[in-house]
Amino acid sequence: MRIDVVTIFPDYLAPLDEALVGRARRAGLLDVRVHDLRGWASGVHKAVDDAPYGGGPGMLMTAPVWGAALDDVTSSGDGVPRLLVPTPAGAPLTQRRVAGWAGEPWLVVACGRYEGIDARVLEDAATRMPVEEVSLGDYVLAGGEVAALVVVEAVSRLVPGVLGNPESAELDSFAEGTGGLLEAPAYTRPETWRGRAVPDVLRGGNHAVVDRWRRDRSLERTAAVRPDLLDALVARHGAAAFD
Numbered sequence: 643m644r645i646d647v648v649t650i651f652p653d654y655l656a657p658l659d660e661a662l663v664g665r666a667r668r669a670g671l672l673d674v675r676v677h678d679l680r681g682w683a684s685g686v687h688k689a690v691d692d693a694p695y696g697g698g699p700g701m702l703m704t705a706p707v708w709g710a711a712l713d714d715v716t717s718s719g720d721g722v723p724r725l726l727v728p729t730p731a732g733a734p735l736t737q738r739r740v741a742g743w744a745g746e747p748w749l750v751v752a753c754g755r756y757e758g759i760d761a762r763v764l765e766d767a768a769t770r771m772p773v774e775e776v777s778l779g780d781y782v783l784a785g786g787e788v789a790a791l792v793v794v795e796a797v798s799r800l801v802p803g804v805l806g807n808p809e810s811a812e813l814d815s816f817a818e819g820t821g822g823l824l825e826a827p828a829y830t831r832p833e834t835w836r837g838r839a840v841p842d843v844l845r846g847g848n849h850a851v852v853d854r855w856r857r858d859r860s861l862e863r864t865a866a867v868r869p870d871l872l873d874a875l876v877a878r879h880g881a882a883a884f885d
């Protein structure tokens with residue numbers, strides 16, 4: 643899979659050289675390319691922003707610069723990429739969307755800064771490729787770079803071969819393996835730590851009992867922390883959601 647990231651702060655994406663994503667890049671499983679948007683800005687100041695029409699605070703990133711950058715980046719590979727744009731105004735990021743993107747051959751992530759990007763950029767891009775605006779949550783960051791790190795990491799770990807043990811992705815919270823519930827509490831050695839013992843059921847060898855115990859803890863935790871997820875499960879499976 644290829645992932646391109648366009649940003650005015652390329653060094654903000656340095657963490658993609660580290661750990662899981664870094665290893666996958668070096669193993670040739672991921673082709674991640676970071677581009678400095680200013681490479682497509684002209685003039686001595688290489689301006690990428692300007693004041694918003696209609697007034698309002700702050701500055702906007704201009705269409706000519708983003709248009710030129712996206713033209714080059716999205717025509718530099720095989721086929722047509724899916725363009726992802728982190729923004730508070732986007733649709734919520736979910737594991738389901740991440741899983742869909744992990745099946746794509748090529749993603750491009752556009753990192754906004756200031757108050758965002760001139761609306762015509764995404765309108766224009768959408769005439770040539772799929773474009774999705776994505777929100778990490780109902781808060782505002784200073785720019786899209788941190789969100790890009792989240793999206794790249796979430797997608798990368800689902801790319802075949804990237805995770806050492808593919809089963810761990812199946813048992814993530816929100817994944818199908820846990821039936822869309824939150825993960826149960828987990829334990830490792832030592833068996834007792836500061837007077838707290840690992841639950842007996844986990845130290846026995848009975849896998850059916852362990853699975854039941856984990857499911858019950860997942861249901862309890864989901865009911866306590868994310869009743870919305872539980873409601874969705876019940877809506878989908880009825881009482882079987884508690885099996």
Ligand SMILES: O=C(OCc1ccccc1)c1cn[nH]c1
Nearest residue numbers: 729730754758777778783785786
């Ligand atoms: O702040 C965010 O994106 C960066 C961004 C993009 C455009 C203008 C300002 C900031 C964000 C918040 N939740 N999800 C994404």
